[in-house]
Amino acid sequence: MHKETARLLELDREHSLVMHIGAILGWDQETYMPPKAIEERSSQLALLEGLAHQKAVNPEIGELLAALEAKSDLSEDEKAYVRVVRRDYDRETKLPEAFVTEYAKEASLSQAAWADAKKNNDFAAFKPHLSRMVELNKKRAHYLNPNAKPYDVLLDLFEPGSTQESVAAVFAKMKSYLIEILTRIRERPQIEDKCSGLRVDKHTQERISQYFMKVLGYERDRGRLDVSAHPFTTTLGADDVRITTRYVEDYFPSSLFSTIHESGHALYEMGIDPNPDYRGTKLAEAVSMAVHESQSRLWENIVGRSPAFWERHFPALSALLGEVGEGLDLESFVKSINRVSPSLIRTEADEVTYGLHVIARFELESALFDGSLNVEEVPEAWRAKYRELLGIEAPDDRQGCLQDVHWSMGAFGYFPSYALGNLYGAQFWAALKKEIPDVEARISGGDTSAVLAWLRKNVHVQGSRYTPGELVKKVTGQALDPVWFEKYLREKYSKIYGF
């Protein structure tokens, strides 16, 4: 290792420590913090952000990067490391301080305005903030890369290497088969959700969550489960990856699958270790949002909603549910948790329709950034998209274009990651099945460790060694191809709905 790399690692580790300290404060804020503490907590977080920024823009990093980039004898890991550090360093240094401050202020106002607007179903009140966030993000994109299309720059922030064109190409294929599969499903008799309305107390739901965390291989000495308004996974340290869930008393699958979902994120974080010399640095971070989402969705949907999984674990679930679950049998439970039905709210969507919610947002974002859509037209464009893609229409904007927080924070380009995650997940799964043909038999026999071991070796451990594009090629032998998700969905849902 070059001495410049060693020094870069040192500086980077300090930055990671500060980020992890911030994560501790963030976790506490969402789980246990008393309400009146919020004001000082914001100041504490602002101080840490300032400190992290200060460490991130240290000119010494720029000098070290320049020195390393001039060398021809970097190891593979050094090269990858220089790439990710360069990426973050440019992102941190290219934005003028004044812009960062202005952006933070406007985003905070915008988020507050969105929360009110959603509550009051008042898009007009949010509109000027949405305009401002679009405008500021065009500016931001310009600072980061004046030679690229703004929306491409934003997409790249979440999914390195992706562009509007590449995402559009993938989504076009996905859109056509999702609509086709959905049409077939709608022609079949609808499944009744037998879980709905069963009252399961929080304590029992917590025991169910704990049971499945154990089944999946979540390491309890390196994390924990708590409760928050919105489930999330957060990394407070290399050996401290916590998840949260929430308990809906009359719909226990909500906490069950959110726990499996977040455990999938956590298993990824817990498994990152590309190189012992790079622990606690950017090389030991997840490669992208979409790859992260592939892990949570693979566990939640491909494994966690599969008949094989429940063949093994339904008896345990029944035992934990006790009397309240007496009317539930294996077959109707598996059908219930795989029920497909177009709905208005993305976060409640099933596996088949989820991608359509994302495509709607991607197409609207693309239009907002290429100028073909004005902010005031968003509510009507939203309704039109939902009619086109899902065949339903929101009765109000609260359940329409005001439902998600993302745009209010300026997180344009984020949504595609969610659907790309499904695609990566299915493609990884196909590769895994080629190597472990009896994986379903193993799962129904109670062994998910082969799945975890394969994901660890192929995906988790790599950290940021490869770009998402390189990773999927290395792991599956080909570039991202939406056909794998299609195959997975057809095979699964033709059985469930009998088409």
Next chain:
Amino acid sequence: MHKETARLLELDREHSLVMHIGAILGWDQETYMPPKAIEERSSQLALLEGLAHQKAVNPEIGELLAALEAKSDLSEDEKAYVRVVRRDYDRETKLPEAFVTEYAKEASLSQAAWADAKKNNDFAAFKPHLSRMVELNKKRAHYLNPNAKPYDVLLDLFEPGSTQESVAAVFAKMKSYLIEILTRIRERPQIEDKCSGLRVDKHTQERISQYFMKVLGYERDRGRLDVSAHPFTTTLGADDVRITTRYVEDYFPSSLFSTIHESGHALYEMGIDPNPDYRGTKLAEAVSMAVHESQSRLWENIVGRSPAFWERHFPALSALLGEVGEGLDLESFVKSINRVSPSLIRTEADEVTYGLHVIARFELESALFDGSLNVEEVPEAWRAKYRELLGIEAPDDRQGCLQDVHWSMGAFGYFPSYALGNLYGAQFWAALKKEIPDVEARISGGDTSAVLAWLRKNVHVQGSRYTPGELVKKVTGQALDPVWFEKYLREKYSKIYGF
């Protein structure tokens, strides 16, 4: 306010923010942190300590202090503020960096050695570390004030203004009456502890704790109750003062009184507000360890173990205990929680013998620092002190001189605060009773708010405006006098034990 003061406040607030961030990490470490996170957590805390130190030794503080100290027109609060900032600034800047690093390293080794030595009842293994900590503390005292006796310098760190002589004078009086009262009690028939052995599950104990936190006026929107191995109070922000307790299943008074004790600490912290302009700064901090302890012990012992308090709250306690508490009546409960019996372990001692445990440690510390006691003589000197003061002798060092962590961390001069707290508490109580003669009737009528209001106005709100000596004079009209504690004990225990 002078512009130098305003700038000092600004610098100080940043330092406070960093300290509070550290407190969040510390709280999490003791309550929820998964075990494997400890390694990185130490690095995170070290980073924050470094940052806090850096902010604390900022030379600008020295310049601002010098400028302010040269002025003759400071307001009273400015004067007080300059005094406390000067105190901390000198403490932080007078120790050379190399010494601080060496001290931290040795203290950490010493604490680990102590933990092992205690487990193995092996004083010999701890001895070299104890010698080293004494030696380093002599050095530390010399750096801080070469003209004072080292032990005086150390005492002053915890109780500003106190010296070995002043503490010895107070303790001499206390020792004589404690021994006399204890002798009288021992001549009377012993009380049976009717609470011992009652199995109360954790959930019920938690409900009991929550009930009494509410009774005392603990603000739940500015704090919370959790569980830790050792109960503590910690300030994570001006509006975030959390307490912990622990549940002993066959001795519910343990959590009950530790919760009341910690609530007493928390009520103090929650009430500090000497001046709105000085929020989040050193003026808005507790004045001393002993005054802090006066608040926890006043609530725990003077209020929380009084017949008046239980006249009101025993029915609620009975209701919460349910079936398990059926054999318990008001009178025997109050007697049980006020049982006096010499024991070996300080932290389990009753109100009467507690001070003797502290005097033993104070006398041994004094001797260690004036050279009349060698480290290798500590175990035997400890046994002799306990024979002399409490009439009992530890069968091993684990229950003798190895029981407390303090010396292993180098916290010499800390122990006296615990007993001084009892003295302050009783003196404050006497003053309170003069102003509110019917306080006991109020308490038995269910109203403790008069107590809290009096403490708020006289003690809490002041923060560090006065030194402890000034405060006690201002509040009670006289210097600290151990006679008030004596009066309190005689009155209470002559009734309980009938002498």
